[in-house]
Amino acid sequence: MKKIAARPDATEPAVPRYLPGDKIAVLLPLPLAGTYDYRVAEAMTLAAGDFITVPLGARKAIGVVWGKAEGGVPEAKLKDVIGRLDCPALPDVSRAFVDWTARYTLSAPGAVLKMVMSVPDALTPPKPVLAYTLNPKPAPFKQTKARERILAILGEGPPRPAAELAREAGTGTGVVKGLVDAGALIPVNRPARAPGPEPDWRLPGPDLSTDQKKAARLMQTAVGEGVFSVTLLDGVPGSGKTEVYFQAVASALEQGGQVLVLLPEIALGAQWLGRFKDRFGAAPGQWHSDLTAAQRRHTWRAVAEGHTKVVVGARSALFLPFADLRLIVVDEEHDASFKQEDGVIYNARDMAVVRAQLGAIPIVLASATPSLETVLNAQSGRYRIEHLPDRHAGAALPEIATIDMRAEEMPSQCWVSPTLQAALAATFTNGEQAMLFLNRRGYAPLTLCRTCGHRMQCPNCTAWLVEHRRGGRLQCHHCGFGAPPPKQCPECEKEGSFAACGPGVERLAEEVAVLFPDARTVIAASDTLAGPKAAADLVRRIEDHDVDLIIGTQVVAKGYHFPLLTLVGAVDADLGLAGGDLRAAERTHQLLYQVAGRAGRAGRAGRVLLQTYMPEHPVMKALKEGSRDGFLKAEAESRRAAMMPPFGRLAAVIVSGPDEAAVDAIARMLGRAAPTGDGITVLGPAPAPMALLRGNHRRRLLLKTAKTTNLQAVLREWLARVQPPRKVRVQADVDPYSFL
Ligand code: ADP
Ligand code: ZN
Numbered sequence: 001m002k003k004i005a006a007r008p009d010a011t012e013p014a015v016p017r018y019l020p021g022d023k024i025a026v027l028l029p030l031p032l033a034g035t036y037d038y039r040v041a042e043a044m045t046l047a048a049g050d051f052i053t054v055p056l057g058a059r060k061a062i063g064v065v066w067g068k069a070e071g072g073v074p075e076a077k078l079k080d081v082i083g084r085l086d087c088p089a090l091p092d093v094s095r096a097f098v099d100w101t102a103r104y105t106l107s108a109p110g111a112v113l114k115m116v117m118s119v120p121d122a123l124t125p126p127k128p129v130l131a132y133t134l135n136p137k138p139a140p141f142k143q144t145k146a147r148e149r150i151l152a153i154l155g156e157g158p159p160r161p162a163a164e165l166a167r168e169a170g171t172g173t174g175v176v177k178g179l180v181d182a183g184a185l186i187p188v189n190r191p192a193r194a195p196g197p198e199p200d201w202r203l204p205g206p207d208l209s210t211d212q213k214k215a216a217r218l219m220q221t222a223v224g225e226g227v228f229s230v231t232l233l234d235g236v237p238g239s240g241k242t243e244v245y246f247q248a249v250a251s252a253l254e255q256g257g258q259v260l261v262l263l264p265e266i267a268l269g270a271q272w273l274g275r276f277k278d279r280f281g282a283a284p285g286q287w288h289s290d291l292t293a294a295q296r297r298h299t300w301r302a303v304a305e306g307h308t309k310v311v312v313g314a315r316s317a318l319f320l321p322f323a324d325l326r327l328i329v330v331d332e333e334h335d336a337s338f339k340q341e342d343g344v345i346y347n348a349r350d351m352a353v354v355r356a357q358l359g360a361i362p363i364v365l366a367s368a369t370p371s372l373e374t375v376l377n378a379q380s381g382r383y384r385i386e387h388l389p390d391r392h393a394g395a396a397l398p399e400i401a402t403i404d405m406r407a408e409e410m411p412s413q414c415w416v417s418p419t420l421q422a423a424l425a426a427t428f429t430n431g432e433q434a435m436l437f438l439n440r441r442g443y444a445p446l447t448l449c450r451t452c453g454h455r456m457q458c459p460n461c462t463a464w465l466v467e468h469r470r471g472g473r474l475q476c477h478h479c480g481f482g483a484p485p486p487k488q489c490p491e492c493e494k495e496g497s498f499a500a501c502g503p504g505v506e507r508l509a510e511e512v513a514v515l516f517p518d519a520r521t522v523i524a525a526s527d528t529l530a531g532p533k534a535a536a537d538l539v540r541r542i543e544d545h546d547v548d549l550i551i552g553t554q555v556v557a558k559g560y561h562f563p564l565l566t567l568v569g570a571v572d573a574d575l576g577l578a579g580g581d582l583r584a585a586e587r588t589h590q591l592l593y594q595v596a597g598r599a600g601r602a603g604r605a606g607r608v609l610l611q612t613y614m615p616e617h618p619v620m621k622a623l624k625e626g627s628r629d630g631f632l633k634a635e636a637e638s639r640r641a642a643m644m645p646p647f648g649r650l651a652a653v654i655v656s657g658p659d660e661a662a663v664d665a666i667a668r669m670l671g672r673a674a675p676t677g678d679g680i681t682v683l684g685p686a687p688a689p690m691a692l693l694r695g696n697h698r699r700r701l702l703l704k705t706a707k708t709t710n711l712q713a714v715l716r717e718w719l720a721r722v723q724p725p726r727k728v729r730v731q732a733d734v735d736p737y738s739f740l
Contacts, residue, residue, distance in 0.1 A: 023069035049089030126192035199280030235388025237597025257326025287313030315348030398606030444500035454491035563602035679706035
């Protein structure tokens with residue numbers, strides 16, 4: 001049953017109209033402070049949300065009618081709106097969302113609008129394509145074999161463009177033209193892109209287990225209520241979270257609404273898309289960085305017009321102009337990649353909750369390792385929670401053990417311990433698959449000169465150059481700088497003196513090739529899996545058992561389901577614990593738990609071995625003992641004691657620029673102007689851990705407040721006290737995730 005009473009767009013008064021002469025505020029997709037005033041031109045009626053063209057200096061710009069003009073611009077200076085674009089108006093909810101996001105992140109509303117208007121081409125309707133169809137009453141004309149083929153094709157199918165017809169008939173376009181000239185074919189306009197089939201909610205899903213059914217029912221109820229609610233779907237890996245939220249998707253589709261599913265990295269979507277298609281009979285709309293301009297244009301427009309019902313995408317999909325969004329799902333809600341770190345700095349998971357609230361719709365957060373923030377929100381009753389404690393079809397959770405590396409005999413330049421080697425051997429003998437997890441791309445993370453100790457560093461960043469032996473280059477993972485390894489040391493000029501330090505996945509593959517020459521090994525890292533197609537290919541090879549061993553970084557840590565994979569070895573489980581990151585322990589726990597969840601997903605028992613030098617560390621103990629909730633509790637206690645998020649609030653201020661002295665000067669000024677008050681602390685300025693990034697010097701300050709403080713107000717007032725020169729950038733990062 002469609003419940004409309006609770007939906008704001010149905011209860012709000014009609015959208016205000018603006019008539020000729022009315023003064024309106026227009027938001028432009030530019031990083032400007034606010035809206036600009038314009039006047040509605042003769043014979044023009046506009047409504048809030050309309051996309052319009054306006055004069056801006058000497059040029060024309062596209063903007064959105066934001067509301068009534070604030071006033072202040074003298075009548076004589078007001079310029080007329082040029083015209084209205086043929087595009088659905090930006091809905092109220094989307095506009096409110098732009099304003100909200102801008103306020104929360106301290107960004108210019110225009111910068112947020114720019115994310116909404118990411119495909120300016122989509123603001124005009126697609127041009128129809130010229131196609132040809134049979135003339136029902138043709139005059140007599142000469143027949144040839146090629147002409148007959150074309151007529152036959154059109155006799156069976158819809159109108160087609162000349163080039164397509166010629167291709168199908170295996171002839172030239174001249175033959176088509178000849179038929180047109182002879183009056184046998186007539187031109188018709190066809191939409192640029194025929195709408196594809198939409199997902200069908202009527203198709204039956206799998207039979208759900210009792211727990212799954214209960215969770216699905218709760219979510220379907222939430223969709224039916226049509227009011228804002230947040231549901232945490234907390235289930236162990238392989239428990240069927242995806243199947244369960246698919247039921248909620250079906251309910252939203254049944255209502256005729258749209259659905260947005262956010263996934264962390266679209267490379268993970270290969271299997272997901274296949275499952276969606278199996279469940280709903282058609283692919284969803286997709287939104288990620290790997291689309292062509294034409295695909296973007298089509299999807300943006302189809303979403304705005306309400307034709308595309310389901311969109312699966314990376315974080316930026318949140319800013320699509322949904323005509324009638326009824327459900328949001330954030331899968332792997334804890335994932336750090338939902339945090340956008342440049343431009344408008346926002347966390348898509350958090351903003352998705354806001355979007356749901358503004359739209360008065362339900363949102364589902366799914367994870368096997370929900371973030372501390374989300375867990376506490378569930379415990380306090382702000383979020384509903386559904387548990388799926390068991391793997392589907394009785395598959396057992398893998399047994400997790402640590403390997404104490406202090407007790408293992410490790411020859412130098414080797415990283416796979418004898419214990420892990422034995423486990424790998426047993427796995428291969430059983431005809432099963434294994435995964436070695438090492439969150440480091442390339443061959444070696446550091447290259448140094450054996451003679452003088454010189455370390456190869458990026459000229460633009462505070463970072464070592466990572467050797468990628470397959471590509472024959474030293475590379476910076478931060479700015480993209482790359483160079484072939486030099487023949488001699490740039491410091492002492494000694495030749496052939498370089499040594500690779502530490503392992504990356506490439507080097508690990510080398511070690512394994514010596515240990516297990518017969519094992520068929522693949523490396524799965526973001527640089528070896530460029531794009532969804534490569535990922536889909538790899539998934540198929542693993543599913544077909546063309547691969548015995550996967551050596552992977554975090555790109556294979558989550559989401560995947562490989563029935564034959566029974567052993568997961570974390571080569572350096574301690575890797576993420578180094579550094580003073582607020583969430584280092586939480587993130588390491590999540591990552592290792594996710595990786596562990598790849599093992600033994602279908603009937604065969606899974607085993608996970610964590611190589612660690614700190615087997616007593618709370619993260620390792622929690623994993624070993626399977627006490628995720630105990631770990632979260634301890635983590636919450638230590639955050640509470642330090643008044644760190646989510647018990648206090650944080651914002652980072654990053655000062656950067658090419659001129660170090662100027663950056664320092666502004667950072668110091670900010671330090672002197674730091675806010676004071678109850679529960680307010682400012683740390684810094686201090687050089688950022690990445691003190692140099694892409695050629696920019698960086699300093700950091702950290703603002704910490706009590707949970708009840710209006711952090712944005714404090715931050716805004718503070719930043720307004722210092723006017724940086726053009727060459728210095730001051731960026732606010734509210735709720736920082738990266739402390740680099
Ligand atoms: P999660 O998202 O919790 O990791 P999935 O939804 O990926 O779990 O489910 C794991 C596997 O079990 C998938 O292959 C899925 O199709 C299967 N599965 C889960 N629930 C059911 C069910 N009720 N009937 C059939 N297969 C199921
Ligand atoms: Zn660099």
